[in-house]
Amino acid sequence: MFSKSAGINILSLARFFLFGARDVWFVVALPVFLQQALGWRFWEVGGFMGLWVIGYGIVQGSAPALRRSWGQSAPPGVKAVEFWSGSLTAIPALIAIALxxxxxxxxxxxxxGLAAFGLVFAMNSSIHSYMILAYTEAEDVSLNVGFYYMANAAGRLVGTVLSGALFLVGGLQACLWASALLVALAFAVSTRLPMPPRQLSTQATDGSRA
Structure with a gap:
């Protein structure tokens, strides 16, 4: 059931928590909150959510260019995964505190808060997608990527179910705190990631030349 690669298994678990953290407040709780608590009309809620998804996609597709513009020319590694998931943890918690x-x-x-969450979440997702290929051998790409996106789908399913349940119990704030917890779990799991084989071999080569 699991991959032979520890890196892929760990990254897939982090992906599970990451997408659960998004959907636990984005899928059910947020649109209901916008309509019920803020009085937004149906088309306003739908238009806003659609624009958020478009913006998220633009940032995710632009992630390599954004990293280069920030002076990060080397491919992302474990530290990048940890940095972006750690940064994301604070955002839903800050929104919950503000409310x-x-x-x-x-x-x-x-x-x-949702704009900030979308930006940082898109960077997380893009780097995850790069790392899954960095851990994968050429002959196992379809198997490992399929396993990775299965974890993605499972996280979305759990997040969606929790979104409705937690909103009924504690409103949007409960969903936001759950989101912060799930991102924190993604960060904690990410600290166990090994260095990708290609980066490890490059580091070893550079060391031998020194």
């Missing part, structure tokens, strides 16, 4: 403390209008807190 709880009424630090800003709920609409502003949610819209600004």
């Amino acid at each position: 709880w403390r009424e630090a800003a209008h709920p609409g502003i807190a949610v819209v600004v």
Whole structure:
């Protein structure tokens, strides 16, 4: 059932938690909150969610160019996975705190927070997709990528179910705290990732030349 590669198994588990963290508040809780609590109309909710998905896709597709513009010319590695998942952990928690403390209008807190979440989440997702190929041998690409996206789908399913259940119990704030917890689990799992074989061999070659 599992891959022969420890890196792929660990990355797939991190992917499971990462996409669960998105859908636990994005799929059910957020649109219901926008309509019920903020009084948005159906087309406003649908248009906003659609624009978010488009923006997320643009950022994800532009991730390599964005990394180069930030001076990161080397391929992403384990540290990049840890950095972006660690950064993402804080965002849903900050949105939940802002709603709880009424630090800003709920609409502003949610819209600004969701934009930040989408940006950092897209970087996470893009780097995950690069890393799965970095761990995969040429003859096992379809098997390993399929296993990885199975974990992705499982995380989305769990997140969707929890989104509705937690919203009924504790509203959007409960879903946001669950999101923060799931991203924290993705970060914790990511700390166990081994260095990809190609990067390890390159490091060994560079060391032998020194």
